Amino acid sequence: LILLLTFSFVLIAQESEVPSESTQPENSEVPAEAPKEPEIQTDEDYVFKMNQPGDWFIKVSVNGGFPIQPNTMNFGLDLNLGFYYFFADFFALGGNIAFAYNPTVGEKVFYCIPFMAEAVFQYTLGKFEIPLFVGFGGAIERHNSNFYFGMIIKPEIGFFYRINPDWSIGATCGASIMPQWYKNPEYNYTGYILDAGISVRYHL
Secondary structure (H helix, E strand, C coil): CHHHHHHHHHHHHHHHHCCCHHHCCCCCCCCCCCCCCCCCCCHHHCCCCCCCCCCEEEEEEEEEEEEEECCCECCEEEEEEEEEEEEECCEEEEEEEEEEEEEECCCEEEEEEEEEEEEEEEEEECCEEEEEEEEEEEEEEEECCEEEEEEEEEEEEEEEEECCCCEEEEEEEEEEEEEECCCCHHHCEEEEEEEEEEEEEEEC
C-alpha cells in the first residue's frame, strides 16, 4: 500500500511540472517582422525609347520633283513643312503644307500648294528611323492663268539618322497623285510626280 501511494505521488508531481498552453500569458507579444526596405529603382529598371506617346516633331524638306504625267512638265522643286504628334512610339498623326513648282513647255510654270493630313508609321532600329508617311488632302494648282483645286494623295518613305534626342536628318522619296476631274470627261486626267530630297526633323 505504501509503495502504491508513493508511485501515485511521483506521477502527480511530474504532471504538475509540464507547462500547459493555458499557463502562457494571454498578453504575450508575438515578435513583429522587420519593416521591408523600399526598393530603389535604377536606370536599368527604365526603358528609354527614342519616341514616346506625347512627343512631337517638325519636319522640313527640300525635294526635287520628277513629273511622270503629264509629259509636258519638267523637273521642279518642292518645299514642305510638317508637324506630327506621336500617339504611340511607332505611330503619329500630323499635317503637311508644301509649295511646288515645275516648268512646262512654252516657258510656262506649274504651281501647286498642297496641304494634307498625314499618318506616320515608323520603325526604329537604334539611332536609325524609317518612317512611312501616308497623306491625303487638297491642292491649289495654277498653270498659266488657269486655277484648279483638287485632291492629292501622297505616300512617302524616309530614312533618318538620329543625331541626338532633338535632331534627326535623312532622305525621303514619295509620289504625289493628283487627279483632275472636269464636267467634260475628255479633259479628265491624273498627274503623277515623283519626288526625292533631304529632310531635317526637330523633335520636341
